[in-house]
Amino acid sequence: MVGFRTLKRVAGEIRRDVRAAQERDPAARGVGPAEVFAIWPGVHAILAHRVAHALYEARVPVVPRVIAGFTRAVTGIEIHPAACIGSGFFVDHGMGVVIGETAQIGDDVTLYQGVTLGGTGFATGKRHPTVEDNVTIGSGAKLLGPITIGHGSKIGANTVVIHDVPPNSTVVGNPGHPVRIDGRRPEGPDADWVHLPDPVADAIKGLASRIGALERALAERGGDPSEIGPEPELPQVRPARGPNPAGG
Numbered sequence: 001m002v003g004f005r006t007l008k009r010v011a012g013e014i015r016r017d018v019r020a021a022q023e024r025d026p027a028a029r030g031v032g033p034a035e036v037f038a039i040w041p042g043v044h045a046i047l048a049h050r051v052a053h054a055l056y057e058a059r060v061p062v063v064p065r066v067i068a069g070f071t072r073a074v075t076g077i078e079i080h081p082a083a084c085i086g087s088g089f090f091v092d093h094g095m096g097v098v099i100g101e102t103a104q105i106g107d108d109v110t111l112y113q114g115v116t117l118g119g120t121g122f123a124t125g126k127r128h129p130t131v132e133d134n135v136t137i138g139s140g141a142k143l144l145g146p147i148t149i150g151h152g153s154k155i156g157a158n159t160v161v162i163h164d165v166p167p168n169s170t171v172v173g174n175p176g177h178p179v180r181i182d183g184r185r186p187e188g189p190d191a192d193w194v195h196l197p198d199p200v201a202d203a204i205k206g207l208a209s210r211i212g213a214l215e216r217a218l219a220e221r222g223g224d225p226s227e228i229g230p231e232p233e234l235p236q237v238r239p240a241r242g243p244n245p246a247g248g
Contacts, residue, residue, distance in 0.1 A: 007054075013087045049081070077097045080101040082102070086109065090111070097113065105131045115137050116142045126146045130146070136154045138154075141156070141157060150166050
């Protein structure tokens with residue numbers, strides 16, 4: 001059964017979860033812990049999961065799944081009672097978040113709405129992602145299979161990740177491609193989704209430049225420039241510039 005040590009551990013984790021919401025949600029700045037605890041749906045979901053997970057580990061039947069189902073109906077966040085989630089976990093908005101049975105999440109991880117930590121196929125055993133510490137996962141991202149998301153990584157919105165991600169990487173696209181921004185990124189969550197690199201646009205820009213160079217070389221070697229035609233006008237594919245819209 002659930003002992004005093006388990007209750008003490010759960011209480012400590014909940015306090016840190018509330019503090020994480022205050023630190024990472026701009027809407028919670030200046031809001032007291034009691035109000036965050038009472039109103040924030042992401043806090044409600046992780047609170048219920050802490051209790052359900054403790055009961056699940058104590059092999060209490062039925063009740064953990066009932067708690068998880070009720071929490072899903074109330075908050076729109078589905079977390080399997082067996083999922084292991086570290087402290088300082090924060091789900092912003094949260095509607096549509098799904099965390100599977102064998103998912104493992106480290107400390108100080110941030111998820112946005114619509115994130116899925118899902119499995120692939122019908123195999124048993126470890127089939128959901130492992131997310132290490134200080135990872136931020138953007139809205140609508142899908143992490144599928146028994147992959148590992150390295151410490152300090154950032155997953156862009158609507159990215160589909162099916163392979164391991166190295167530490168301190170940023171991943172964008174479908175399927176997801178890891179890229180680095182200014183080398184190693186700093187610790188902590190970063191909600192700036194506007195200034196992510198675009199590897200597809202970079203590839204198109206590189207191909208366009210290469211084609212232009214080949215056409216000029218052909219003209220210099222005696223080709224008819226009139227047959228080449230004018231250079232096409234390409235859309236701007238440079239990364240967005242400007243201040244961080246998240247206030248960073």
